[in-house]
Amino acid sequence: MITDYKEIQHSALELDENHRAELAKKLIDSLDQRIDEDIEQAWIDEVKRRKAEIKSGKVTPISGQEVHKAARELLKK
Incomplete structure (x- = not known):
């Protein structure tokens, strides 16, 4: 067995x-x-909440690419 x-x-x-x-x-x-x-339960609850918001149409997901583009624009200001 390697121990070093x-x-x-x-x-x-x-x-x-x-x-x-x-x-x-x-x-x-x-x-x-x-x-x-x-904490584990809080994350599970958060995932369920976000999923419900997307399914209901309350929130429209955006791609990571769009998020990065918006972040770059904000950083330019």
Whole structure:
């Protein structure tokens, strides 16, 4: 088993992109094992609220490209 940090890093960087992404996610997930149930529920509620607003027509979604364009325009001012 590889235990030296430099060896692990070298081996990890030689993985293909998909495996590196999977490894990165697992490493990040391992840093915070605690899940705050209140925060988790707040995000679920927010997603449901936004979905309902879109379905009802109250909100019209715009593309990320449009958001970036508008942000660039605001930053020019």
